[in-house]
Amino acid sequence: MSGNLQDCDIPAELIRFELPLVNVATQFDRKKLVKIVAIGSSSTEGDGASSQAFAYPSRLEAALRLRLPDQSITVLNKGKGGEEAQDELLRFDSDVLAEAPSLVIWQVGTNAVWKGYDLDNVAAAIAAGLARLSGLAVDVVMMDLQYAPAVLRPDAVIAATTRMVALIAEAAAKANANVFRRFALMRHWHLDDQIPFDRMISNFDGNELHQNDWSYNCIAEALTVAITGAATGPSRSAAR
Numbered sequence: 001m002s003g004n005l006q007d008c009d010i011p012a013e014l015i016r017f018e019l020p021l022v023n024v025a026t027q028f029d030r031k032k033l034v035k036i037v038a039i040g041s042s043s044t045e046g047d048g049a050s051s052q053a054f055a056y057p058s059r060l061e062a063a064l065r066l067r068l069p070d071q072s073i074t075v076l077n078k079g080k081g082g083e084e085a086q087d088e089l090l091r092f093d094s095d096v097l098a099e100a101p102s103l104v105i106w107q108v109g110t111n112a113v114w115k116g117y118d119l120d121n122v123a124a125a126i127a128a129g130l131a132r133l134s135g136l137a138v139d140v141v142m143m144d145l146q147y148a149p150a151v152l153r154p155d156a157v158i159a160a161t162t163r164m165v166a167l168i169a170e171a172a173a174k175a176n177a178n179v180f181r182r183f184a185l186m187r188h189w190h191l192d193d194q195i196p197f198d199r200m201i202s203n204f205d206g207n208e209l210h211q212n213d214w215s216y217n218c219i220a221e222a223l224t225v226a227i228t229g230a231a232t233g234p235s236r237s238a239a240r
Contacts, residue, residue: 008218040107044079048202048210059220130175147186150209
């Protein structure tokens with residue numbers, strides 16, 4: 001376990017969702033189960049964490065239950081290491097739609113950059129996945145890349161990283177989905193808070209790619225603030 005898991009700087013302007021989480025809010029109002037499906041690759045599955053209990057979906061479930069003790073909440077971890085949007089799209093029927101969630105958190109983009117995929121093809125798969133979710137009684141949050149050495153060097157990689165972050169934001173905007181700006185938040189920790197990568201990134205495999213207990217927990221804490229704010233705060237009320 002990496003350091004103090006409660007020591008997280010979470011600037012509101014970096015994590016606030018632009019759109020209300022209408023379906024989550026409805027479940028809150030009715031005191032019904034809020035089921036969240038977290039789909040993605042290894043940083044959803046939890047590579048780099050000391051155990052599955054410290055993967056971000058597990059920490060998110062714990063943080064939400066702590067904040068909302070009278071609300072039934074479950075977070076399903078549907079992460080699978082090595083995948084990208086095209087692969088995850090193939091699992092939508094079984095791993096997302098069959099669960100009938102209130103909220104889907106779809107983490108994409110890291111493997112596209114790290115493995116040198118055609119980013120336009122990845123963007124097309126993201127758009128197709130968002131189209132599958134459109135019109136269903138489900139809120140959608142896209143999670144972009146982690147800020148890690150593996151996607152920050154050399155120059156060709158950082159260029160692809162910057163473009164992938166923009167493509168995710170563009171696809172989400174077109175689909176009226178929220179974006180959890182993981183890349184910007186982790187960049188803030190590293191550059192503004194001067195948190196070294198060895199506190200944020202696990203290097204168990206020598207790739208300097210995966211998060212660790214501390215940063216997974218802080219991502220979950222930030223998501224908890226963003227989710228509860230968008231499901232109970234002024235932006236939710238204004239949408240009604």
